[in-house]
Amino acid sequence: MAGGNAIRGTRVGGGPMGESERGETAPRMMVSYWCANGHKTTPSFAAEAELPENWDCPRCGLPAGTDHQNPPAATRNEPYKTHLAYVKERRSDADGAAILDEALKRLKAHREG
Numbered sequence: 001m002a003g004g005n006a007i008r009g010t011r012v013g014g015g016p017m018g019e020s021e022r023g024e025t026a027p028r029m030m031v032s033y034w035c036a037n038g039h040k041t042t043p044s045f046a047a048e049a050e051l052p053e054n055w056d057c058p059r060c061g062l063p064a065g066t067d068h069q070n071p072p073a074a075t076r077n078e079p080y081k082t083h084l085a086y087v088k089e090r091r092s093d094a095d096g097a098a099i100l101d102e103a104l105k106r107l108k109a110h111r112e113g
Contacts, residue, residue, distance in 0.1 A: 033057075033064035036071045 027047040034040050035057035041064060045051060054063045054072055063072040091099075 031066065032068075033066055034068045034071045035060060035062040035064040036074060037062060039064070 033055040039059045065072045
């Protein structure tokens with residue numbers, strides 16, 4: 001009688017099942033993508049799959065395209081803006097001063113009354 005927590009039917013180092021157990025694989029095609037740093041990556045796709053225009057480079061993260069001579073440009077990330085930065089875009093300094101004066105008047109009236 002065997003003891004322990006062994007999983008029945010498997011062994012250490014046992015490889016994956018063969019194609020006969022899994023079924024036939026779909027026809028594949030390899031597509032090369034290049035990034036602006038000159039890195040090449042070659043993912044494989046199903047033969048009938050629609051190919052993506054860009055692919056993220058696994059080495060540097062830049063977008064990669066299929067044209068080796070003209071890789072896509074890196075996307076420009078906008079820095080994080082605070083709520084105050086957005087408010088300052090919508091309001092002028094004069095508007096801000098007027099709103100502040102109005103709020104201070106209401107606060108003084110509330111304290112006096």
